[in-house]
Amino acid sequence: MKIKIIGNSCTWTNRPNPQYLVNDEMLIDTPQSSTKFLFGSYDFEKLKYILITHFHSDHFADLHIIYDALKKRTKNLEKVTVVGPKTLFKRLMGMFKIFELGYRKKKDIKEVFNIIELKDGDKLTLGDYEIEMVRVKHNVKYPFGFILKQKGSSKTIGFSGDSAMCDGLIKIIKMSDIVFLDCVMSPANNIHLSADEILLLQKEFKGKMFYSTHHVPDQLPEKYQGKIILPPIGKTYQIK
Ligand SMILES: [Zn+2]
Numbered sequence: 216m217k218i219k220i221i222g223n224s225c226t227w228t229n230r231p232n233p234q235y236l237v238n239d240e241m242l243i244d245t246p247q248s249s250t251k252f253l254f255g256s257y258d259f260e261k262l263k264y265i266l267i268t269h270f271h272s273d274h275f276a277d278l279h280i281i282y283d284a285l286k287k288r289t290k291n292l293e294k295v296t297v298v299g300p301k302t303l304f305k306r307l308m309g310m311f312k313i314f315e316l317g318y319r320k321k322k323d324i325k326e327v328f329n330i331i332e333l334k335d336g337d338k339l340t341l342g343d344y345e346i347e348m349v350r351v352k353h354n355v356k357y358p359f360g361f362i363l364k365q366k367g368s369s370k371t372i373g374f375s376g377d378s379a380m381c382d383g384l385i386k387i388i389k390m391s392d393i394v395f396l397d398c399v400m401s402p403a404n405n406i407h408l409s410a411d412e413i414l415l416l417q418k419e420f421k422g423k424m425f426y427s428t429h430h431v432p433d434q435l436p437e438k439y440q441g442k443i444i445l446p447p448i449g450k451t452y453q454i455k
C-alpha cells in the first residue's frame with residue numbers, strides 16, 4: 216500500500232490540512248484548501264474512493280471542488296464512492312447551496328458520487344479494501360475514524376480523524392499497525408489528542424508506527440523532537 220501525505224496541518228497554519236492519498240485512488244478527507252495541492256500533481260481520473268471522517272471544514276469543505284474536478288474527467292466516468300457519517304449526502308447538498316452552486320441537483324451529484332453513510336462499527340468492502348468505521352470523540356455530532364486494510368497487504372492502517380482520547384481511538388490503534396493521529400501541542404482536552412498523550416500511546420502500543428498530524432507545528436518543541444513524527448507534505452510511505 217502507498218500513502219502520500221497531501222496535507223499535515225490545520226486551518227491556523229500556512230500548510231494544508233490533513234489529507235492522505237492511498238494508492239493514488241483513495242482520498243482520506245477533503246479538507247478546505249488542500250485540494251489545491253492535488254491540482255497539477257494528481258490525475259483525478261484515477262480517483263475511486265473518498266473517506267470522510269467528519270464534517271469540520273478542515274476535513275470536508277473541498278468535496279464540492281472535487282466534484283467539479285471529477286466532472287472534468289474525459290476517460291474514466293465511473294462514479295466515485297464517498298463514504299462518511301450519517302447526513303453526508305444532505306450536507307453535500309447544503310454545501311452546493313451555500314456556495315451558490317444550487318443548480319447541482321440530487322441527480323447531478325448521484326451521477327458523479329456513490330454516497331455511502333456508515334455508523335459506528337459498520338464494515339464495508341470497496342474493491343480491494345476493507346474499511347471499518349469507528350466512532351471517536353470530538354466536538355461534532357458524528358466524529359469517526361477509519362481502519363483500512365487492503366487485500367494482499369499484511370498491514371492495517373488507522374486514521375483517527377480528529378479525536379480526543381476515547382475507546383474508539385484505542386480500538387483504531389489496537390487494530391492497526393500504522394496510525395495517523397490528530398495531535399495538538401496543548402494539554403489534553405475533549406477535542407484533540409495532546410502531544411503528551413501521543414507519547415503515552417506510543418509507549419503503551421510499542422511496535423506500532425505513529426504519525427501525528429493536524430495541529431503539529433513545523434518545529435516541534437524540543438521535548439517532542441525525535442519522539443513525535445510529523446509526516447512531511449508530499450512524502451509517500453510504501454507499506455508492505
Ligand atoms: Zn474536527
Ligand SMILES: [Zn+2]
Pocket residue numbers: 225271273274377429
Ligand atoms: Zn480537524
